Amino acid sequence: MVPKAIAVDGDLFLFRIPIDRVGTMSLTHNDYFVYAARPPPRRPTLDLLPNPSHDTLGDREIALLSCSGGDGGGDGEPCYVVAALRTIPGSTTIHRLHLYRSRPGGEQGRWTSRMVSVDEPPPLMRDVVFPIPETSHRQVHHVTSKAIRLGSGGDGTVGWVDIWRGILLCDVLHESPKLRDVPLPPPAKGNSHRAFQKHHRPVLRRHRRQPRQEVHQGGPRRDATTATSYTSNGHPIEVSFRAALPPVLSDFYVYCPALQLQEPADYPSMVPKAIAVDGDLFLFRIPIDRVGTMSLTHNDYFVYMARSPPHRPRLDLLPNPSHDTLGDKEIAILSCADGGEQYVVTALRTIPGSKTIHRLHLYRSKPNGEQGRWTSQMVSVEGPLMRDLVCPIPETVHRQVHHVTSKVIRLGTGANGMVGWVDIWRGILLCDVLQESPKLHDMPLPLPAKSNSHRAFLNTTDQYCGDVAVSRDKSFIKYVEMEIVTPKIVSATPPGDCDPDPFLEWLRRRECKDLKRTLVHGRWKATTWRMPIPVTSWDDWCRDCAVESAELSTDNPKAYELLCAVSKESLKEDDDDKAMEAATTTTTRLPLGRLGMAYPAMSIDDDVIYVLTKPVMGNGKAAFLTAVDVRRKKVLAVAKLDSAVFMRYYLAVGISKHFFSAPGTSHLLLPVAIYVF
Numbered sequence: 001m002v003p004k005a006i007a008v009d010g011d012l013f014l015f016r017i018p019i020d021r022v023g024t025m026s027l028t029h030n031d032y033f034v035y036a037a038r039p040p041p042r043r044p045t046l047d048l049l050p051n052p053s054h055d056t057l058g059d060r061e062i063a064l065l066s067c068s069g070g071d072g073g074g075d076g077e078p079c080y081v082v083a084a085l086r087t088i089p090g091s092t093t094i095h096r097l098h099l100y101r102s103r104p105g106g107e108q109g110r111w112t113s114r115m116v117s118v119d120e121p122p123p124l125m126r127d128v129v130f131p132i133p134e135t136s137h138r139q140v141h142h143v144t145s146k147a148i149r150l151g152s153g154g155d156g157t158v159g160w161v162d163i164w165r166g167i168l169l170c171d172v173l174h175e176s177p178k179l180r181d182v183p184l185p186p187p188a189k190g191n192s193h194r195a196f197q198k199h200h201r202p203v204l205r206r207h208r209r210q211p212r213q214e215v216h217q218g219g220p221r222r223d224a225t226t227a228t229s230y231t232s233n234g235h236p237i238e239v240s241f242r243a244a245l246p247p248v249l250s251d252f253y254v255y256c257p258a259l260q261l262q263e264p265a266d267y268p269s270m271v272p273k274a275i276a277v278d279g280d281l282f283l284f285r286i287p288i289d290r291v292g293t294m295s296l297t298h299n300d301y302f303v304y305m306a307r308s309p310p311h312r313p314r315l316d317l318l319p320n321p322s323h324d325t326l327g328d329k330e331i332a333i334l335s336c337a338d339g340g341e342q343y344v345v346t347a348l349r350t351i352p353g354s355k356t357i358h359r360l361h362l363y364r365s366k367p368n369g370e371q372g373r374w375t376s377q378m379v380s381v382e383g384p385l386m387r388d389l390v391c392p393i394p395e396t397v398h399r400q401v402h403h404v405t406s407k408v409i410r411l412g413t414g415a416n417g418m419v420g421w422v423d424i425w426r427g428i429l430l431c432d433v434l435q436e437s438p439k440l441h442d443m444p445l446p447l448p449a450k451s452n453s454h455r456a457f458l459n460t461t462d463q464y465c466g467d468v469a470v471s472r473d474k475s476f477i478k479y480v481e482m483e484i485v486t487p488k489i490v491s492a493t494p495p496g497d498c499d500p501d502p503f504l505e506w507l508r509r510r511e512c513k514d515l516k517r518t519l520v521h522g523r524w525k526a527t528t529w530r531m532p533i534p535v536t537s538w539d540d541w542c543r544d545c546a547v548e549s550a551e552l553s554t555d556n557p558k559a560y561e562l563l564c565a566v567s568k569e570s571l572k573e574d575d576d577d578k579a580m581e582a583a584t585t586t587t588t589r590l591p592l593g594r595l596g597m598a599y600p601a602m603s604i605d606d607d608v609i610y611v612l613t614k615p616v617m618g619n620g621k622a623a624f625l626t627a628v629d630v631r632r633k634k635v636l637a638v639a640k641l642d643s644a645v646f647m648r649y650y651l652a653v654g655i656s657k658h659f660f661s662a663p664g665t666s667h668l669l670l671p672v673a674i675y676v677f
Contacts, residue, residue: 007064009149011037012080014064020401026327027056029352034064034102036078045078045106052098052111056325057084058294063147063158065172067102077104083172085116085144085160087291089298092141093118095179099172116170119178126166126183142168143290227313231256231300233288239304239315246603247610247625247639252304254286275328277651278410279335280306281343285328296325303333303343303365314369318345321361321374332408332419334433342367346433348379348405348421355388355402356381358440362433379431382439386538387427390444403429406463409470411477411533418534420477422468428477430535446529446541451483467609469602469652470533477531478602479541480609480630487522487594487616519616521593524549526600526609528630545607545631549592552628554635559626560590562638566624567591569615590635597626604652607631613638 003017013035016027023029032049067079082100097116103109118124124141145163156173159182166183225241235258242251254272272286282304285296292298297320305314326347336342345363360379364372385402405421409428412418417434420443427444445468447453452465465482527546554560599612606629613624627636 004059006032006059006062007082007147009064009080010066010152012064012066012078013037014062014082016059021404026325028325032082034078034080034082036080038078047078047102047106048108049082049100050108050111052084052100052113056295056297057086057098058144058291060146060294061085061144061160063149063160063172065149065156065158067153067173077106078102079104081156081172083147083156083158085147085158085168085170087142087144088115092124093179095142095168097170097172097177114177116177116179118168118181120181125181129183130165130186132165141165224309225306225313227304227315229302229315229317231258231286231288232317237286237302237315239302239313241304241306241313246608247627247637249625249639249641252282252284254284256286273328274651275301275331276333276345276408278333278343281333281335282306282651283331283333283345301345303345305341305343316365316369317371318363319371319374321347321363321376324349324359324361324376326361327405329407330405330421332410334410334417334419336414344417344433346417346419348429348431350403350405355385356440358429360431360433360438377438379438379440381429381442383441386442387444390538391426391447393426402426407468409468409477411470411474411535413474420468424463424466424468428468441535443531443535444538445479446481446543449481449483449525449527452481464598465600467600467602469604472604474533476533477535478544478604479529479531480526480600480602481529482524482526482598482600482611484524484598485522486596486598488520489517489616490520519594522596523593524597526611526628526630528602528607528609547628547630547633549590549597551633552590552592552635553633554590556635556637559635559638562624562640563595563613563626563635564591566613566615567594608636 003015006014006016008014014032015035016030016032018024018030020029028051030051032051034047034049036045036047038044062082062084065081065083067081080102084098086096086098088094088096094115094117096113098111098113100111101109142160142162142165144160146161148159148161148167149157150159150169151157151171154173155171157169157171159167159169161167163184164187166181169180169182170177222238223240226238227240228236228238231237235256237254237256240253240255242253244250252272252274272284275283275285277283283301284304285299285301287293287299289298299320301318301320303316303318305316307313326349330349331345331347334344334346336344343365347361349359349361351357351359357378357380359376361374361376363374366372387402403421403423403426406424407422409420409422410418411420411430412432415434416432418430418432420428420430422428424445425448427442430441430443431438445466465484467480469478470476471478525546525548528544530542530544531540554563594616596614596616597611601610603609609628609630611626611628613626614622623641625639625641627638628634629636
């Protein structure tokens with residue numbers, strides 16, 4: 001949610017800032033500002049720019065040009081141009097140039113765009129001076145690393161730099177702008193064989209243990225679950241599935257030797273990303289080049305279809321939706337009523353400034369594996385906005401946004417295309433996407449608990465203390481809310497009077513080596529609700545069961561031992577010898593008060609929730625997944641996760657029924673987590 005610096009030129013500075021939570025995922029929900037510095041007695045100015053329509057500009061593609069060589073026109077008003085150059089996938093010579101020109105008097109200008117081409121016959125200079133090796137994965141002509149300005153005043157020459165290949169120069173203020181290709185000097189011998197190819201050729205790994213996330217990259221794992229296909233740029237890709245009993249996470253393995261592989265801890269955006277599941281179908285995306293780390297339009301979307309032997313699983317490549325970028329949490333996949341061979345992918349996009357109108361995107365598959373096509377239409381909420389009547393947004397909260405999708409659920413089966421877009425704080429937008437004239441219906445969630453309504457409501461990240469799921473038989477919606485008081489480390493006040501200077505007070509505390517620290521235990525309460533399907537009235541929400549962390553017990557010795565071991569990690573931050581001694585003493589009471597527990601995920605089949613668990617002050621330490629039976633008030637199991645990061649969301653899948661016939665796995669529904677490294 002922090003602002004992002006984009007470009008500077010002279011006295012001008014361009015930056016963007018998210019306007020709501022969606023802005024952390026979509027640039028269309030960011031405001032762009034130009035700050036103009038001016039000497040006294042004139043005041044600096046701050047101009048809000050309109051967002052470019054039908055396109056998302058990468059931060060590194062944007063340049064800012066002062067048209068007057070300094071501080072503006074004759075009366076001191078800043079005059080500037082914002083320019084961005086976008087590559088056209090599949091083309092080496094044609095690009096799209098976006099321009100915004102400021103207007104006098106502080107009026108907003110407008111964005112224009114046009115196609116521009118390289119003003120020289122092929123081959124291009126960079127391909128003559130230093131062509132891309134055939135062994136390189138990155139067969140991409142240009143990826144902008146930064147934009148530079150070469151001229152001043154009326155000279156609008158800008159250079160878009162690919163740090164490995166060259167610079168595309170363009171006088172953006174010219175009536176008929178043209179591009180000119182200027183290669184950079186050939187890389188040093190050491191880099192040409194090592195660093196240059198590292199950014200262009202895949203880093204082929206030997207098979208080894210991978211971080212256990214829902215989609216892995218690594219060596220091939222060919223078995224009965226393996227499906228094969230090709231990416232949009234012609235590279236082979238394989239996908240395999242490995243099942244595990246909850247709370248251990250199941251895995252999808254993606255093997256694409258032509259994909260540029262990076263360590264997830266260093267470059268998390270290059271790994272595949274799980275999107276949605278329904279029955280035998282699993283939708284994921286994978287970047288096809290370096291641009292894919294910044295733009296979803298440079299990602300391939302695949303549908304994995306599990307099928308029982310003797311049929312092989314299938315892997316379908318979807319076309320990208322045109323002129324729009326769909327957020328991962330906005331997309332759902334629906335298996336149709338023909339045994340799963342046909343499916344629909346759908347997404348709902350909010351319209352900035354509107355509460356009742358949204359844009360619905362649909363993709364329908366075709367028989368025999370042929371690619372279908374995307375369609376879109378505007379849909380509106382039918383009836384009153386119930387969420388504003390039941391639980392209006394307080395004026396004191398930061399997020400004054402009607403709907404931000406946290407996850408998507410499917411309520412119907414077969415020809416019933418009822419889908420719900422869940423805002424975990426506000427409610428569910430329901431829509432039968434398979435109808436000829438679909439309409440939206442608003443269904444608020446139960447009122448937040450009193451402790452959450454004053455503290456967490458609309459101020460914490462989505463799914464931090466709540467989750468929504470649909471039962472496997474599609475008979476009811478399940479909702480869980482956690483009221484969380486987190487444990488924390490507190491320090492005793494050092495002797496002496498407090499210093500009035502906050503910095504000196506902080507320095508004195510820091511220099512006090514014998515400062516005593518104590519762990520203040522936390523607590524939480526989980527409450528579950530049910531809503532029968534079909535959904536009719538908000539009054540049908542029924543409180544199901546509840547449990548407090550202090551009430552939990554366990555019959556599983558391994559789970560108890562693991563939770564005690566995790567709690568000792570928290571007590572390393574505690575100087576209380578008695579607390580350390582108590583932690584090592586055998587007791588039947590679970591040490592949950594010494595653990596950070598949040599992000600509940602509901603099981604589809606029963607009253608179990610899966611809660612992410614970490615030691616207090618446990619940055620960089622392992623995370624755990626704890627299975628809690630809310631009705632029976634028991635901890636069922638604890639599993640250690642390879643990821644050390646707390647942020648996540650889950651996908652529950654039933655694919656394993658096609659591959660395993662052992663008891664307990666024939667119709668297993670598996671939690672699948674995504675971790676942000």
